[in-house]
Amino acid sequence: MKCNILISTFSTLEEAKEISHTVVQEKLAACANIFPVNSIYTWKNSIESSDEFLVIFKTTSSNVSDLRNFISDKHGYDIPEIIDFEVDNVNNSYLNWLIQSTS
Numbered sequence: 001m002k003c004n005i006l007i008s009t010f011s012t013l014e015e016a017k018e019i020s021h022t023v024v025q026e027k028l029a030a031c032a033n034i035f036p037v038n039s040i041y042t043w044k045n046s047i048e049s050s051d052e053f054l055v056i057f058k059t060t061s062s063n064v065s066d067l068r069n070f071i072s073d074k075h076g077y078d079i080p081e082i083i084d085f086e087v088d089n090v091n092n093s094y095l096n097w098l099i100q101s102t103s
Contacts, residue, residue, distance in 0.1 A: 001099055002061040006084040008071055009039060009052040016053040019074055028067040029057040030101035060102050061086060 006029075010016040013034070020032035033056045040049045059067050064084050071082055090098075 001095075003087040003090040003095055003098055004059050004061050004064040004084050005087055006057040006059060006064060006067055006071070006082065007054060008057070008075070008083070009037065009054050009081050011050070011052060011076060013053050015076055016055050019071065020055055020057070022074075023057060023067060023070060026070075027102045028063050028070055029059040030098045031058045032056065058098060060099055063102050 010019070013036075016034045020029075020034060023029045024032060035054045035056075037052055037054045038049060039052050040047065042048070057067060057071075068082055068084060072080060075082075
């Protein structure tokens with residue numbers, strides 16, 4: 001089993017915390033880190049800048065699809081950012097904790 005990282009941004013800290021708490025409780029992710037960020041992006045033909053909350057979810061390859069679907073269903077944005085990638089270099093003790101926490 002592999003470690004996967006999924007990232008997404010949220011408009012409010014409350015939404016980021018609520019979704020993070022639920023996915024950890026439901027064992028879709030072992031951990032979620034929340035960071036305040038300022039995002040600059042194109043939306044409806046103009047350049048926007050807004051404060052958001054970036055969440056880094058740590059999960060396993062077997063849970064990443066369910067995690068993507070959950071975030072997609074619960075996210076407040078019309079087009080949520082949901083990006084995941086597999087991590088090849090993870091220390092064994094962390095990977096074991098990750099697997100145990102999401103099983």
